[in-house]
Amino acid sequence: MMERKLKFGVVVFPGSNCDHDAHYAAQEIMGQQAVLLWHKDTDLQGADVVILPGGFSYGDYLRCGAIARFSPVMREVVKFASSGGTVIGICNGFQVLVEAGLLPGVLLRNASLRFVCRYVHLRVENAATRFTEKCLPHEVLSIPVAHGDGNYFADAETLRRLEGEGRIVFRYCDESGNPTEASNPNGSLANIAGIINGSGNVLGMMPHPERAVDPRLGHTDGRKILQSIIEYGIAGEHSFISAASGGR
């Protein structure tokens, strides 16, 4: 059924370290096409989906993601996102998206001050996005986090808007799906693990779906996110309306 392959463009900043994982997940596991896009590139090589991967772009100098945002390739990513293109920022990629103003809020130092590297449970808060169509509403996913600065913060007005518009896509939760304080690995406001923009085409999340795709490594819940993106992309401009305000 899937003759057409989706083309994933994985951006490589100096200091990215999950770029090859993302490339592997898209190409070897999900059977799509994937290309690496260098931070100095000025075109996206016709990618259907852009992944901003995890890592420590520019050594996390100044603030996480603050310098990467000014890379030449980011001008193209911003253009691509404004025209409705699918962009997913994972971990450091999420930090780059908030610094670039494509998503609201900021990722602060973990409340514990510790780098947290383990599997967490995520509750799918909005299963009606192009990133979560293959998940059930309130499904609990097991996906790893690995970060020192993942403590999501936004002002009260922004939080109200995110909540009201269904733009909180994932929340940290316990095994049974309760977003408890104990299940929050970094102190994020309202247990927020991932959010989308108003038009539903840009997702930022701290957990790493690309690290939970290979059955040989035990966890495959990340596939649901990649599969959602792929099916949305293959279906093309179908009449998908995101739950977020306006849709497309």
Next chain:
Amino acid sequence: MYHARIRITLRPSILDPQGKAIEHAVASLGVGGVVGVRMGKYIEASIDAASEADARKTTDEICKKLLANPVMEDFTYELVRGE
């Protein structure tokens, strides 16, 4: 030439776990009376500008667009004329 001495501080509403950790370390050091620590950044920039007003404009711009993230940080600076 102007030298900008820029201080970037976390907004009062933002929790500062690093400041808290330093505060606890100060207590462990046995030094009493330190009841609050907040951590920020200090940046020096040399600016080639014709006037203080121009230097101020440049400093404001880099602070707003790059050096500070207004969601969580405030900035202040002083400008010194020098070599």
